[in-house]
Amino acid sequence: xxxxxxxxxxxxxxxxxxxxxxxxxxxxxxxxxxxxxxxxxxxxxxxxxxxxxxxxxxxxxxxxxx
Numbered sequence: 001x002x003x004x005x006x007x008x009x010x011x012x013x014x015x016x017x018x019x020x021x022x023x024x025x026x027x028x029x030x031x032x033x034x035x036x037x038x039x040x041x042x043x044x045x046x047x048x049x050x051x052x053x054x055x056x057x058x059x060x061x062x063x064x065x066x
Contacts, residue, residue, distance in 0.1 A: 013039055017046035025050075 009028065012021045020043040027038035035052045 010037065013037075013050070015039070015041035015044060015046055016048045017041060018044040020044070 009024060011024050013025070014021055016039075018041060020041060022039050022041055025037035026040040026047075027036075029036045033054045033056060035054065037050045037052070038047065039050065040047045
């Protein structure tokens with residue numbers, strides 16, 4: 001089971017099949033501006049993936065002129 005320290009980890013996501021809450025994702029994978037979650041419902045055995053698309057971070061710094 002892979003786990004990364006991505007800061008916020010969703011909890012209590014409802015199962016897409018039966019609606020019961022799932023405590024935490026079973027698998028988390030990150031890529032450029034995206035995070036994928038694998039959810040596994042222990043109540044009904046259904047598995048599904050969810051993807052979060054992150055906003056592009058804007059730099060607060062002013063570009064330097066040459």
